[in-house]
Amino acid sequence: MSEPPAQTAVETTGLRKSYGSMTVLDGIDLHVTRGSVYALLGPNGAGKTTTVRILSTLTPPDGGTARVAGLDVVAQRRRVRRAISLTGQYAAVDELQTGEENLRMMGRLRRLSRAQARRRAAELLERFDLTEAAGRRVGTYSGGMRRRLDLAAGLVTEPAVLFLDEPTTGLDPRSRRAMWDVVTDLTAGGVTVFLTTQYLEEADRLADRIALMDAGRIVAEGTAAELKNRVAEQRLDLVATGPSAFDALAAALGPRVAHRDPARLTVGVASDGTAAHVRALLDELDPAGTDVERFAVHDTTLDDVFLALTGRTATSTPGPDGGPTDPNHPDEQDAASTGAGKEATVV
Incomplete structure (x- = not known):
């Protein structure tokens, strides 16, 4: 060298x-x-x-x-x-x-x-x-x-x-x-x-x-x-109306999930933060308007980056392959x- x-x-x-x-x-x-x-x-x-x-x-x-x-x-x-x-x-x-x-x-x-x-x-x-x-x-x-x-x-x-x-x-x-x-x-x-x-x-x-x-x-x-920009500039957090709605939202997002908090019934997805993109995501994930209680747009965090790139958060306990x-x-x-x-x- x-x-x-x-x-x-x-x-x-x-x-x-x-x-x-x-x-x-x-x-x-x-x-x-x-x-x-x-x-x-x-x-x-x-x-x-x-x-x-x-x-x-x-x-x-x-x-x-x-x-x-x-x-x-x-x-x-x-x-x-x-x-x-x-x-x-x-x-x-x-x-x-x-x-x-x-x-x-x-x-x-x-x-x-x-x-x-x-x-x-x-x-x-x-x-x-x-x-x-x-x-x-x-x-x-x-x-x-x-x-x-x-x-x-x-x-x-x-x-x-x-x-x-x-x-x-x-x-x-x-x-x-x-x-x-x-x-x-x-x-x-x-x-x-x-x-x-x-x-x-x-x-x-x-x-x-x-x-x-x-x-x-x-x-x-x-x-x-x-x-952060590698993943997305912002994150859309969706608060579900209940556990079954949370599961449905998470399943609909699949690998796009950028944040998951079952205790708070919250699931996050990368977004550019514009009204058009937020509206499109809501229409896609909750067309009937029954699964999402409220939503908020946040800046992307390093935890979002780690979850997006590894499939788990940086503070999680490693599994058998981790x-x-x-x-x-x-x-x-x-x-x-x-x-x-x-x-x-x-x-």
Whole structure:
């Protein structure tokens, strides 16, 4: 593989990984521009965590090539580790130490002098709004504070590429938005962020480009706007008059269903939003005027895109053909990428 251009932070070609007879990655091609946020979006078992583990040198690929910060993840493993940081799905910090002690320890592990580690810890505590809690044991921190401290620990030395594997899992909406602000600030400073997430709003809000992943393959890639326009600019939601009417509408739409919510008796279909198209759909689906109680037109969401391209929502549980369900599989172990994640920040 030839050297990637200087503006490329992550590049993979034909990346493959299997566990026994189960194929987890089936020829993944990625290209991430330096200084951008790239989101890998998909359901549990899609292969997101395995991809991150390979790119962060924690798991070797079975085939294909991958380069991070211009370095081969297999042949130049140690150099890759010096150029990256990885934060897993849950905070991997020492709860018996204070926030400041955690950051100073990480600084020393990264070969900073005691004075440098102390100064860097103070800078990061202020940057992540943790100064007042610096002297408290981490065991007393809230979930959002632990996540911010975990991210700060990964930035003790500034990485070229920061891997965030579902960084806002379990956070309340306010803490999630605070993490989003941190990610935005990091990219403004030139750091490349490679983000995996199940949260559609998170990818929509943060990512410069998004790859939709399902069953070990990339099914679509582009900006959020490009992906939405690929399906439709808008969606017509029809609220049925009852369960039988809901079933009839869903059956009439067939593969055109872009949204399905049985609990709310709502089924959605792609539309251009014009009165003529809405009228035509209503005439087609409910000519007698007995099945549709009301309707509304909405902007297309990433969930609509994922459902249209994969047949299921991005937050659904994978079925027998939808990826690994073995609890010992790396993509089913939340903690697997967490405990090993700190390994990638220490050489």
